Amino acid sequence: MLIDRTQAEEAIIENFLNSDSLPNLLFPREMREAAMAAFKEHGFPSRKRESWHYTDLRNKLTRISSYSDDHNDGRPILPLILGNVLFSVVNGKAVSNSVLPPVFCTPLALSPSRALNILRDFSITNVISQVNTAFASDGWRINVQKDVFLDNIIEIQNLQNGGQSHTCFSVSVAEDSRATILERQLGDDQESFLSSVSDIDLAEGAEVLWIIIRERGILSTELNRFYARLDKGARLKLVIINAGLHLLRQEVHIDLNGSRSDFQLRCINLLSGESHADTTMKIRHFARSTTSKEMIRNIATDTSCGVFQGMVQVLPTGQKTDAKMLCQSLILSKDAECHAKPELDIFADDILCGHGATFSTIDRNQLFYLMTRGLTFVQAKAVLVKCFIKEQIEGIGQEDIEKALHGVLDHWLFLHL
């Protein structure tokens, strides 16, 4: 039992006591109480917990923004690409619902039992599940049926302009279906606090391209947990670009349960101001001949901080695993910092695994060369940053998405170089 509670911990507990006044709590009371009991016992993790070593949540989270009512008229924003099918959550409430016949969908608040499928674990380090379970109000359950090739992109929006929200997304893609899912985590410059949990099941032979575009204001704190399970031959390609935020903890948990399943991650973190972005990833190779490849690129300027903790685990059942993980950081100012902790945890002998981390700064000679050709200092720097990021974006295979990602990068460069 913690004796000294931080102001933020007090606020969480207080909110829970008043939770009867909160609209639409998703989970049954006993479950929420179990979650809160775990939270009360452990509090927010400090750097003493190994998996939070570089993100001392207890000290970083000085306050919790209060809930707010008025919010953008509760409306979703336009889809990023014309024709996308929208599933929006605004200020913690699921709003529009476009109909796409081969996809079964429902706001979780209307069908809370479906949220129960979301795996819950309130262990000591899993503060995200604790908080999310205690407070989740809404989200979407999306189920792509069997043998479906979706032409339209499924666009999930989670909009939070100030205030507080806790949401869940439960997605399953049935046998041999293909889908592209675009998740947009957006918010303005008002102070906000949110948790968002995504829970994904890919059945045998399912193929999913999942893109996360996260652009939130500099007073925003987001705790996110993305947990996907892949059955036989399923393929998940996850592309993430993060810009803004005061504090981001983004956990990616992947279980490769079926043989020949494949996971690929490309993650771009654009860090400026006092931003702190922590990507913590755990890939578990449970089955034979599974493959995974993760490439993380951080760009850090001002006094920002990027953290990558990546664990690739190969279980005894995971013979013939092929796994690669690489974190590269480009540091643009003397006060910015990046930490990388790639780890392999291997219990099988016939496997191929590699990992690495690099740190660099802008090469002065390259900068000079470009400037002698007329590029201004800022232009030359932008060109070099783009060179660093480029291969993360290229070859995704969807031109509109690549364009959107380049757009996020260009906008960030315009604001921060």
Place this chain on the structure above:
Amino acid sequence: MLEINNLHVQVAETGIEILHGLDLVVKNAETAAIMGPNGSGKSTLSYILAGHKGYKVTQGDIFYNGQSILGMNPAERSALGIFLGFQYPIEIPGLITMEFLKVAINALRKARGQTELKVPEFINRVKEIAKRLSISMPMLKRPLNVGFSGGEKKKIEILQMSLLDPTFCVMDETDSGLDIDALKIVADGMNRLRSSQCSFLIITHYQRLLDYINPDTVHVLSKGKIVRSGDRDLAVYVEKNGYANIIGVSCG
């Protein structure tokens, strides 16, 4: 006109002085050659002309068309028309050569108050120059200088020079490592610009290049100073007798 007066230059990081009071004048449309033993400060001179931050001017000044350029960064100097052909062109992984050329030419046009070059016009200009230099178009789709041979890198420097409309070119050992065909092509590229009143400062070890580009003046640089100036005959003399004589005389 370029005028360098009593220039003292240090390595910024260590404070070690490399140029010790260098004087040089290159008139409009003049082609000057600089020769000198290894380590005499030729590349340092080229860097300082282009505005490299790793070197610091502690005394003296550089004027281009009557204006001191010491306070200008490399981009501003480039906009004035100063072009540096690198002895060792820099590799930039990820930057497609063609894209780079487009960004560069339009950055310069903007700085010079000209309108942006339309894409088809840009492509035509590049194609025409590339053809003359026998650079293949597929090569321009590769990342800048990455994996290019020594000769290819030098040709790409000449391509950039030809494209960017300079008025003063500092060419640092552009001839080193070229076979005779490439040498001719490169020299031809420079001669074309010469005829449009561009000035040149050609840094070379060999008289060979000067067979193709006839310099108006020749200067010998030694230990960070110009120790002898003359005409073409000085280059012939150096080629024949080496530097020892000249350097010996000047050191007294």
